[in-house]
Amino acid sequence: MKFILTTHNVTLTEALEQHVLARIEKLEHIDRWLIDARVCLEKDHTGKSPDKTYKCSIRLGIRGNDLFAEDREADLYAAVDLTVKKLEQQVRAKHSRAKAKKHKVAARLKEKVRSATL
DSSP states (O other): OEEEEEEESOOOOHHHHHHHHHHHHHHHHHOTTOOEEEEEEEEOOSOSSTTOOEEEEEEEEOSSSOEEEEEEESSHHHHHHHHHHHHHHHHHHHHHHHHHHHHHHHHHHHHHHHHHHO
């Protein structure tokens, strides 16, 4: 999987990069068909919401429509964790929909075969 990490007004440390990579690998473990992950870490200096100054946004490239999530928190690590949690829910929902569709098609085929033999 391709990984792109960009920052805006945030100093990228080795610990921060490893934290983001560990979380993205968790998503890759759930769905091994991920194409790429684009992570953007930002710090807001405008002061509109002083309690939520850090923003993390992640776009996952997959077959079909890309998945996107973002979160704002006072702690950058918490923002990353919550964003990955949102994406995890989206990946699991996509997987469940695909699995249900597969079972639905198989059930229809089975019913056709059953009705043809009677």
